[in-house]
Amino acid sequence: MEITHTKESCAASRRAIQDTLEVINGKWKLLILVTLLEKPLRFKELVREIGVTPRMLSKELQDMEMNKLISRTVYQTKPIAVEYAITEHGKTLNRVLEEIKNWGMSHRNKIMREE
Amino acid sequence: MEITHTKESCAASRRAIQDTLEVINGKWKLLILVTLLEKPLRFKELVREIGVTPRMLSKELQDMEMNKLISRTVYQTKPIAVEYAITEHGKTLNRVLEEIKNWGMSHRNKIMREE
DNA sequence: CGGTATCCGAGATGATACTG
DNA sequence: CAGTATCATCTCGGATACCG
Numbered sequence A, B: 001m002e003i004t005h006t007k008e009s010c011a012a013s014r015r016a017i018q019d020t021l022e023v024i025n026g027k028w029k030l031l032i033l034v035t036l037l038e039k040p041l042r043f044k045e046l047v048r049e050i051g052v053t054p055r056m057l058s059k060e061l062q063d064m065e066m067n068k069l070i071s072r073t074v075y076q077t078k079p080i081a082v083e084y085a086i087t088e089h090g091k092t093l094n095r096v097l098e099e100i101k102n103w104g105m106s107h108r109n110k111i112m113r114e115e
Numbered sequence C: 001c002g003g004t005a006t007c008c009g010a011g012a013t014g015a016t017a018c019t020g
Numbered sequence D: 001c002a003g004t005a006t007c008a009t010c011t012c013g014g015a016t017a018c019c020g
Helices: A007-024 A029-038 A043-051 A054-066 A094-114 B007-024 B029-038 B043-051 B054-066 B094-114
Strands: A070-075 A081-086 B070-075 B081-086
Touching: A007 A029, A007 B029, A007 B094, A029 A043, A029 A054, A029 A070, A029 A081, A029 A094, A029 B007, A043 A054, A043 A081, A054 A070, A094 B007, A094 B094, B007 B029, B029 B043, B029 B054, B029 B070, B029 B081, B029 B094, B043 B054, B043 B081, B054 B070
Parallel strands: none
Antiparallel strands: A070 A081, B070 B081
């Protein structure tokens, strides 16, 4: 494909970016994703690990489950156990996550060097 | 460097991601960036191009200028002209932008295929 | 043209308490 | 344990009008 910078291609970029933002918006979704990328966790473990309130975690997990980014599995033990895991579709966000992570690290280094 | 998934590395990832999110948060910043990546634009041009209100554009531009992602240049013509451009530092977000864009395009294709 | 001031409603987020 | 309900607060973001 030819590399162009027409008004149309720029508008298409914006649409694509907006689409992605709709899926990963919110303060916690990417943090949840990167945490679950390491290994599946239970509700309370996520609360402790990320430092999010149960209310927000519940909401964001529901959003992400609707978008098929994560799966929710209930184990009928007692007490009940619920495990959240990243899905194959969720894993496709890995490259995005990696770049955001890399940028954050470089940026932090940059700020530290400048101070 | 060895690839590990310790609790510490995961926490570091989260910190990096949060750092990045603080810089690119908001509904419009990434859209502004990807638009300015093509070429510098003036205030009103950005309003028209992106479809953002002047109020929000003004706010986001100020944030981004503080974070050195964009530059603001005033031309003393009459009437006055102000041009916004992406900085070298802003360009370092290009890889993030690209991945977000790619994912958005794939995701849109995926949804269209499934319907 | 390039913004800013003001107002307002909607949604995000947190704290706390509570349920099955 | 795995959430939900409720309340309070704060911010986001749009509409509109206005200024230099």
